[in-house]
Amino acid sequence: MPTAPKPIVAIVGPTASGKTSLSLDLAEALAGEIVNTDAMQVYRGMDIGTAKLPVEQRRGIPHHLLDTISVREPATVAEFQRWAREVISDLRRRDVTPVLVGGSALYTRAILDRFDFPGTDPAVRERLEQELESVGSQALHHRLRELDPASAGRIEAENGRRIVRALEVIEITGRPFSATLPVQEYLDPATVQIGVTIDRDVLDRRIEQRVREMFEGGLVDEVRRLRDEGLAEGRTASSAIGYRQVLAHLDGEMSLEEAQERTVIATRRFARRQLAWWKDDSRITWVDHDDPARVAKALRKIGQAPTR
Template sequence: MDERGSRRAVTPIVAIVGPTAAGKTSLSLDLAERLGGEVVNTDAMQLYRGMDIGTAKLPVADRRDIPHHLLDLLSVRQAATVAEFQGWARTVIGDLRAAGKAPVLVGGSALYTRAVLDRFEFPGTDPDLRAKWEAELAVRGSADLHALLAERDPEAAGRILPDNGRRIVRALEVIELTGRPFSATLPRLEYVDPATVQVGLRIDRELLEQRIEQRVAEMFDGGLVDEVRRLLAEGLADGRTASRAIGYQQVIAHLAGDLTLDEARARTVIATRQFARRQLAWWKDDPRITWVEHDAPDRVEQALAAVRALPVVE
């Protein structure tokens, strides 16, 4: 029995947001069941086949027979872009809604979620400019280019990690191509479709850090090193996107002899905590999000109340 009622309601788009390890996956399944919907992945690294343990990808047996979309699309050698993902996700969402099924978006990549939900136009590209900045990256390194980006667009630099050379190059390319800050191309707080609801999970920071540490321990104990070893044989080290995933890059360093196993674990915990803080920074100033406590007994009902508040088509 779904929650759409006797009147023909607008089929909603529901996105579950919040920091990693807060419990988004469980809530997405609950809402998909109650709304008669299907789950749409918005985690950049869960796009990759074989990246299961380190991305906390939900096993098929645990998906409650609810269809999941945009998982396992790419090999670890392939690069994912936000622009491509936007197109894929909007196509899936359109198809689901045409069939009367509510898309329930869930994943840890805040930029990917915002790119799908909000008005977000991608500027073009210039192969010569891109090649120029990639050459600069090869010579100067990502930290030096990040410092340059901080001079030209402090807001963009604040949102891009100093070791993310690919995004730094893209930002500098766009600045030179358009004459505007790269941050001006980031999504506005305006939904593409007004029948959109974001539900955020709120969790105490100390508890979150404990849960992150526990999750990392479970990943390492559950075979993350073997997973990375297998993916290296499939070309993981050559993948510009996949190889930078948290946990994977630390295990790659361990297998290369640069880190002990304990150091790889510890660095994964630190990187995940930093990632969670960046996630929260994306969402903290978004007044459209309905925040619920991660462990509230009625969190599903609170989320459904936000969905029911959407306009109804008579």
């Protein structure tokens, strides 16, 4: 009789909360492999600004969906869903536990939950992208806020690519973009989400420290090098927090100090939006970031995962 497939484990929580260390601990305990679910860590060379774990710190654990495309290439949620599900399927065929970790809440939900993507209309998309070029993301975000306040609350005003997609879906479906988002129903019932909780004040300090260390650790040089490789022309990569602020600095639009401060503010806002995604998901088992028993608690929950 065939054995039940290994569970799918996903680590969620705000940026800088300690998801990476927990994912490594769990992958070690489960003899699993890591699957990246961070939208920006798929880009080669985007290392410092995405807090990508260096190879020497990965404890010898295989990591998937890191450094797979160039900064010039766009990447959609639908593409990421396909890539991740292919990796997960392969791991489980090999009887290996996939441990998903990353800061992109929508991407994680799109991978785990039943989610069919709305179609696209090239003419509508082109028109909206032309509007983005002419009036800017703030104006389009204001329009989105009037049409779909829920989506506007989850998409930052500087993320022109996501705003365009939301407005495109609204126009071609006649429904709010938020109505097309994943429902809380796992594609595979043998799925476990472990969330990392952290006090907001502590998180804010950790974010400020992380951003400071990124700038001190060479983020500006990284962005300068990636700009020569086409970062500014890449619709997805150029929207990454930290990278777009440094690009603005390199273009003379703001001082280095302002770029760093704006990165801190944008990262804190991003963390708030991440929490908004997960706060109503009762399927998540939460563990405190500094709880010495967090690994044991997570493993107990994973051991209770249903099988098909």
